[in-house]
Amino acid sequence: MKGIKKILLGILVIVVVIQFIHPARNKSGQAMPNDISKIVAMPEDVQGILKKACYDCHSNNTEYPWYTNIQPMHWFMNYHIISGKEELNFNEFGTYTPRRQQSKLRSIENSLKDGTMPLSSYTLIQRNAILSEVEKSQIINWVQNSKDSLTKKYN
Amino acid sequence: MKTLIYSLAFSLLFLAACSNNGNKTQTAATSEATSTKAVVSENLEKGTSTAAILRSYLKLKNAFTIDNDKDAAAAGNEMVTAFASFDKKSLTPEQDKAYTDIYDDAKEHAEHIGANVGNIAHQREHFDMLSKDMYDLVKLLGTKQPLYVDHCPMYNNDKGAIWLSETKDIKNPYLGKAMPTCGTVKEELK
Secondary structure (H helix, E strand, O other), rough: OOHHHHHHHHHHHHHHHHHHOOOOOOOOOOOOOOHHHHOOOOOHHHHHHEEEHHHHHHOOOOOOOOOOOOOOHHHHHHHHHHHHHHOOOHHHHHHHHHHHHHHHHHHHHHHHOOOOOOOOOHHHHOHHOOOHHHHHHHHHHHHHHHHHHHHHHHH | OOHHHHHHHHHHHHHHHHHHHHHHHHHHHHHHHHHHHHHHHHHHHOOOOHHHHHHHHHHHHHHOOOOHHHHHHHHHHHHHHHHEOOOOOOOHHHHHHHHHHHHHHHOOOOOOHHHHHOOOHHHHHHHHHHHHHHHHHHHOOOOOOOOEEEEOOOOOHHEEEEEOOOOOOOOOOOOHOOOOOOEEEEEEEE
16 A cells, blocks of 8 residues: 555656656747748638648647646647658748659648548647538648649749 | 655656667667668669669559558668669769659658558558659659559549559559559550
8 A cells, every 4th residue: 555655656746847847849930931831822711721720730830739738748749740840841841842842732632631630639639620621622722723833833 | 755765766767767768769760770771782782773763663563453551661661772772973963953853752752651551542642642753763764674654544533643564464553452454554664
């Protein structure tokens, strides 16, 4: 019995201690010369959808939900941001080669259609990141227009 | 007091375990990098030949024709290695630019195929884009091995997709065993 108490207390101490660890936040106030909006036309409604459902992990600016102030949630979030940005960063889209820009656009369409994005583990808590069918088709339309405009631009 | 010491020791242990873990993955990553390098220098002569890249691509294609996601992943990883051993030095500046564009894209598709065992539909999406890259690569740098450009009209909601093959017979990598002979030869590359 005494042993269990000690272990529980130990866990409590760990939980308290890790609250003092604050990893660097994904926030950049800098101008974004390579942002996707500089490369292809970006209607406001599309921008709004991308912002609420995608940019937390796929841009240089994350809107941190309240629960990420509690560890280890911040670590989980950070892990998602790092892997998300590596895969696709809307703010760095202009640095991709023309071919890769096309592939990324197509992958956006595919992942929306397959329902793999936004991640279900993310929408579980971020309910407003769940996209309606209308919003999905808005993005898919925009992707198709963007692909066409890029094809014209580079060929 | 005793409890406090215990719990402190416990939390220190936890933190130490965390940082230790970080170190371990780092060493693992470095040793992996070195071993890949060693393999590259042993097995593949550095050269401007696209043979190694194409060989791994055809392996990948053949894995998809029999719906084998594991072999596809292995071939995808092999392709990443083949790309790494490709020497750009003898390319002209124009070729270099076109190659870099292809490489940047193709390498990522190969990586994704390698990382997605168990999700052959996703692997095939990347294979579609990768096949276009390979077509352009052969157009850019040529091939010693004659290749056929095949076209599948049904894949991707009837938008269609191409693939490269070493045989004239159609073996469809997009539909696999479900419709093995669907498709036509569009072009021959020599």
